Amino acid sequence: MKHQKVCDLMSDAVVRVQRGTPFKEIAHLLQEYDITAVPVVDEEDRPVGVVSEADLLQKMWGSDPDGSPVQEERPRPGGGKAFATDAAGLMTSPAVCARESWSVVDAARVMARQGIKRLLVVNDAGRLIGVVSRSDLLRVFLRTDRAIRTEIIEEALVNGLGLAPSSVQVDVEHGHVVLSGPLPDRVSVPELEEHCRRVDGVVAVEFRVAGEAAAGSSASGPTRRPG
Incomplete structure (x- = not known):
């Protein structure tokens, strides 16, 4: 199956900072752009870490609620982050990255x-x-039923399993x-269902043997009922 690529769904408008960016500038950027984290890059624009709202909030743990300094022997959440003043000290590193060619x-x-x-x-x-x-990835489930049905027929049935396009009734x-109809002996139901699940946008797959009613309708029109 040809899954959509990360490069097709990503946002290329990325707010970024460098290691020396001050604490307050980072806080302003998060508020101005309504984001919860910002990547930290080096001089060649390679990610070295990420500063999130949670990292900034650790600044509040630098003192007790009554304003008295935290004692050195007392454990500090996030270690030195509570006392960091720039992105280098605040960031979580290394940054977790994806390649643009990933599915x-x-x-x-x-x-x-x-x-x-x-x-x-x-x-x-x-x-x-x-x-x-995560919300970008969920966009694959916004595909139309017609597009899903077409890909199942072309990729799963024809290219994947070597079946004729009309050999299995496909309704989405x-x-x-919902798949229905007789299958050739060389193709098992679990194998057919697995090929269909690999198609982007598929929520569930059900196979019904000939003679069972396939309820509902698809993007191609009313479902045909066997018999």
């Missing part, structure tokens, strides 16, 4: 594994060219795929 599946896996909401996107030279967020409604 949306690759990006989603890294986000889930790292427990993060966004990935910095770099080109082959490692320079920052964009940022992709709100991303829910």
Whole structure:
């Protein structure tokens, strides 16, 4: 399957700072652009870290609520971040990055594994060219049912499994795929369903053997019922 690429979904308008950017300037940028984090880049525009709202808030832990200094022997959340004055001291490093050629599946896996909401996107030279967020990746589920159905027929049935386009009835409604009809012995139901799940925008896949009613309608018109 030809999954959409990170470069197709990312935002290329990226606010960035350098290691020496002061604390207050970073705070102003987050507020001005209504963002929750900003990448830190080196002199060649390569990401070296990220400063988030959480990093800035650790400044509040530099003293007790009554204003008395934190004792040196008392553990400090985030270590020196509570006393940092620029991006170099505030940032979380290294930055987690995605290549522009990654698929949306690759990006989603890294986000889930790292427990993060966004990935910095770099080109082959490692320079920052964009940022992709969870909400950007979710845009694949905005594909029309007609586009999903077409790709299932062309990529999953014909190219993937070597079936004729009309060999399996394909109906799609709100991303829910219903397959029906007889299958050749060389193709199993789990194999067919797995090929369909790989198509961007698919929410669920269901196979119904000939004789069962396939409820609902698809982007191609009313569902045909076997028999």
